[in-house]
Amino acid sequence: MLDNDVVQLKRSKNGAIQRVRVEKESNVIQLAAQLGALYQQAWRKPWTWPPKSRLLSAWKPSKNAGLVSGKCNDPKDWMLPEKYCDTTGVVYASSFSAMDAAVGEVMRFLQSKTVGAADSTGLVTALRNRLVRALPSRKLPNNNNNNNKAAFARLVACARKTELEETKNKPYKIDRKFLFCVLVVGNAELAPLAIAKAIAMAQDMLASRRAQQVVVVAGDNISGETLLPWLGCGFRALGATTTAATVEDAALPFNRRRLGMLLGAGGIGMVLKTELSMVKCQRLLPYPFWVKARLLAVQYGMERHWTANTLVPNS
Template sequence: MAIHGGGGKRQAPPVDLCITGAALGLPGVDGVFSDDNVGRMLRGDVFIRPVPEELRRQMVEKNITRLLKTEGGEGRFEYIQSTADVIKLAARSEEFDIVRDFGFPEDRLAALDRVTKLAIGAGIDALRDAGIPLVMRYKTTTKGTKLPDRWVLPDDIRDDTGVLFTSAFPGYDSYAEIMADFYQDRERRNRLAELETLRAGSGAGEALSGELDRRIAALKKEIEEKTYHFDRRFLFRVLSMGHSQFAEYIGARGPNTSTNGACSSGTQALGIASDWIRTGRCRRVIVISADDITSDNLFGWFGSGFLASGSAATGEVVEEEAIPFDRRRHGLIVGMGASALVLESADSARERGIRPICQVLGTVVANSAFHGSRLDVNHIRHVMDKLISQVEAEHGIDRYQIAPETVFVSHETYTPARGGSASAEVFALRHCYGSATDRILIANTKGATGHPMAVGFEDVVSAKILETGIVPPVPNFKEVDPELGYLNLSKGGAYPVRYILRLAAGFGSQISITMMRWVATPDGRRPAPGALGYATRIENAAAWTGWLKRLSGYEAPEVEVVKRTLRVRDQGPTAYRENGNGNGNAQVAAAPVVPAAPAQAAPSAQAAPSALAAPAAPAGDSVRDRVMAIIAEKTGYPTDMLDDDLDLEADLGIDTVKQAEMFAAIRA
């Protein structure tokens, strides 16, 4: 069931929807992605750290006039002249390497923005959690031989798998980096011209002339080492293309687009994905989201933006700044991250023998048409009430009866009380549940992660709360806000939760709400955060094995995890998977050793083959041997798989750009 704008019609016939996979990329975590990320979130780890001094100075340099809001709602302006008055806390990223950690092709890396890389990582992790593996695709060459192409979704599910990418600031990091490189290069050249003019026209003495010569030489060397060259992949890096770039990487050919609902984007995307499946556009959607305005390239700008708006906290003690629902709340803390969900029709999950994590009972995507940054309390409570009423009617539940088993996963950003999210959310809850509101458990993640912008941390955490029965604590709460009254805030740990009500809000009056229900295990027990994964949810082993056989074409398929990617272990080409058709009469070339890290444990998994070293150029002066060595290095195929008559583009996948690079290497 989906609602749009508060006035949409119910879909008929209804399609049961479920979440089968979820993943998180967190700030402050080595590599951003880790198998312990869900556990970190559920136990309430805090990821907020001090902002480096250099980034604080960048905000001061912006000449910010800041809006300050008083408790009474009045405002005044303050000119910022010192790092004492800027943002001092943020949840920032540690090093992230998608090539090292996920095996992403290095030659395609330059076309990706940082946000896209993060979203792709989350999507691969979510597919693994859902138990949806990639398979090695083979292609038939113009000579009739078969060559391994790449790891993609199986043919059976490629056309009915959609991708929805959401980010508030896609491409911005690359754009800022490119602009900075260009203007720094131009500045160096302008300085050089000034110094050379000064040197030529001055009647300076020997000492000054020598100093000018030294500076000119140093600038020339710097220009030579850091010369700016326009990147032909500029458009791919700065456009919002995470949806198409991820789809290309995994071979998903279903519906594909990006959205930007500001800070409601993750939940909004889940609602849109639900509509895609209910209207028959596809059977599953991978919803990927990422943002990072805390990077070295962006923090000075976006930190300044939140600072100028009066919505950012400026203290340096986390326990006094990250205070959701507390009377003292006075400003948000910015963060970063990535998340992904795999949403499927219940029939699709059942065919795979997989028990879903949870059922999506209903979604709403709306806009209050009210204000750029404030929330319309009356409209939000109306939208929430309509969603809950329709879920009650469609699923035969009663909101008051399920209140003790319900967790409200809040948007709360701990911005100033007047016009902030806490008031709107709590008032909506009290309108919808009355006195039963006090029996609903309230959770919040931004007190631990800061505000990750469009990233759907809460949507993933909602699913994992239902899967584990563990609810993260609301941190640093000390003082009750009289306007909000008593709230049943989570203290962390296990709770008897069966339902989730999730609300997200964003700049521009964006509102999105979802309601979910736990899909119970046969024995009613829940796995611990450290024991999650699709293997614990294989409910019909025969259906699971049969599905793997169909999608792989192997009689005895085995799965493996290589560089965080779930795959069906390659056993060579089959007619079933060759070029997506049934041509099984071609001569089969020996398959190369798959470059891979050691495989992690997985059901029926075997260790991945060891990595194949890049071939060195053969000894001797043979032009052919040297050319073959370069082609082997560019394509990854061993030289014994190559043939003089193979077409560079049609057979070996070397497009015109790569051909130009390769010919340049040959000429060199």
């Protein structure tokens, strides 16, 4: 994270903005809640952890609600029966959908192009060709010793000139608006309320009789090895994450001792039903069916100043 040159904006009590550069290891994210390796062998390779965690979270609620039998590991026992297809809705919510796979693929491509991934012969050939292209004549000199020395001197001079030109470029600095650039637009504008909005949409579907039951699936994985260096820097630039090195100091309630939130990962799944659908399940299911909660209404809000720091330009 130090390589990304994170700069945090802090507002003083009088409203003045101060730029604080993150330059010490103690000032970067030390802790994050990460997903384990459960069920890793049960999935095919193209699946990354974010969609796995969301789908796994939906299985048990779907079974408890009587939508699937789930008696064994046979995929057929976890398929939605035909009789429920026209009356069941699905709401899928995610703030950073598909980013884990996209960023991971880009990073693998970049790593394949680094010096460490290349063989010595390829590096020597590439360097030779590059220096030759830098020569005015674009040709190698004759095999005369004096000519070779002169050519070598010119190559060294060209290399130094190229090096000086490359050092004029500004070093990489992460855009402090990166977090909002990669957020789903709706979440970036209305705050990260993906789960609350998904439940509200599910309730609207039930109230408008578009469905008799709705499966709500949501989840994200921003603390994995792929996204944490990037999204972690974004949250760090906002000053929203804790830099504590121990769980006892980091996992604190909202009070004056709290330094920020712990980044994590996970998924949730729930099934919302109408009164009529619930009564049918209680009558038809072979096992006891209990109502876990009753949804009366959904209301969510946001702090209107939560993105205030992003209005300040980078320069």
